[in-house]
Amino acid sequence: MAIYLRILSGLDLENSRYISSQELGERAGVSPAQVRKDLAMFGQFGKPGVGYHGKTLKAELKRILKADRVIRICIIGIGELGRAITRYNLKRFATEKEYPFKVVALFDSDPAKIGTKIEALEIRPVNELSQTAQACGGVDVAIITVPAEAAQEVLDLVVAAGIKAVLNYAPIKLKVPEHVKLHSADVSLDLHQVAYHLE
Amino acid sequence: MAIYLRILSGLDLENSRYISSQELGERAGVSPAQVRKDLAMFGQFGKPGVGYHGKTLKAELKRILKADRVIRICIIGIGELGRAITRYNLKRFATEKEYPFKVVALFDSDPAKIGTKIEALEIRPVNELSQTAQACGGVDVAIITVPAEAAQEVLDLVVAAGIKAVLNYAPIKLKVPEHVKLHSADVSLDLHQVAYHLE
DNA sequence: TAGATTGTTAATCGATTAACAATC
DNA sequence: TAGATTGTTAATCGATTAACAATC
Structure with missing residues (x-):
């Protein structure tokens, strides 16, 4: 659709x-x-x-598609990929009148990153996800860009915070309750996929 | 698989x-x-x-899966996303003994970027893709991370260079000849997908 | 031998396409 | 009216699952 x-x-x-x-x-x-x-x-x-x-x-x-209103997203794990996705979405939201996805919160677990900003948005500690999401007015979709080892733990926090839709970029299979929609994208799996057709 | x-x-x-x-x-x-x-x-x-x-x-x-040898990839379009994917792959290849994907070339069209480096890898002009790919010993897979407007043009260069497998991250539908394997991944389409299940 | 698990065939399920009456 | 194109039903296709003889 x-x-x-x-x-x-x-x-x-x-x-x-x-x-x-x-x-x-x-x-x-x-x-x-x-x-x-x-x-x-x-x-x-x-x-x-x-x-x-x-x-x-x-x-x-x-x-x-629920694109007739602003869809509030948060990004968890502000490494290279998280940063890229954050910038990409902030820019599109600011530029394109019709782009409905607004980044409203950023999270990481690294104390060195917490408090620093991307554009005007401050990185918050992931263990305060639930409170921060609430405080900033609610989050519709969470994007997970943490290392594979931390992904399930982070996802559990996301679920506990009442977020119902998740996009996962960590290369690992995650478990969610029935009522939460999870979609995973995986660069290295995609690479294998196309490489398999070589020759 | x-x-x-x-x-x-x-x-x-x-x-x-x-x-x-x-x-x-x-x-x-x-x-x-x-x-x-x-x-x-x-x-x-x-x-x-x-x-x-x-x-x-x-x-x-x-x-x-052809993962018993090194698979040589190039990345075209060194913006935020291209940079993130480059770093991610360079790091995994250097770290994980079993990770078969080696970034061997970077391309961009911005003169300000050409000649600059990520780690030890220099960004080359995209219009010299074919020659550079040849010179650096061949490329198996191309990853496209350019803006949507430029993607088809870049893909045509990729095909002309004889590359048989492509991963596209530009949010646009691309046309390839039969013999080239194309896989597209699209962050904003994925976002719509999960957002659609909200409420 | 008894228990487990493969590779494969047949049965089921779902998704895609073809076709067509309804209708602008 | 004639031509075009919808929404939907029936037919086809492919993919998934069930089942089971073969066999370790």
């Missing part, structure tokens, strides 16, 4: 712009039938014979 | 250590049947009644 929103965001949507499942599918790299099925899951947004009204569909997708 | 190798690497493999599809599946988060099917694709590595010999299976997996 997110890919459709991105495509619509990248398009010049005059008021009269309609887009067919055919065109949307081509741009997204999926079949027209797939597009129609995906969208039909959430309602009847299309008009037979013309397609989907661009502006309307975009608004609907934003609603469905 | 890569996940099985990681699990075996994390295990203390005495010579008498055998592991069953049951145990391997539990650790990987897949069914025993799935494990057996995956492994059987590449040969008969198991012994009925006992399971898979740890050391042997690990060696086989390394061979299959």
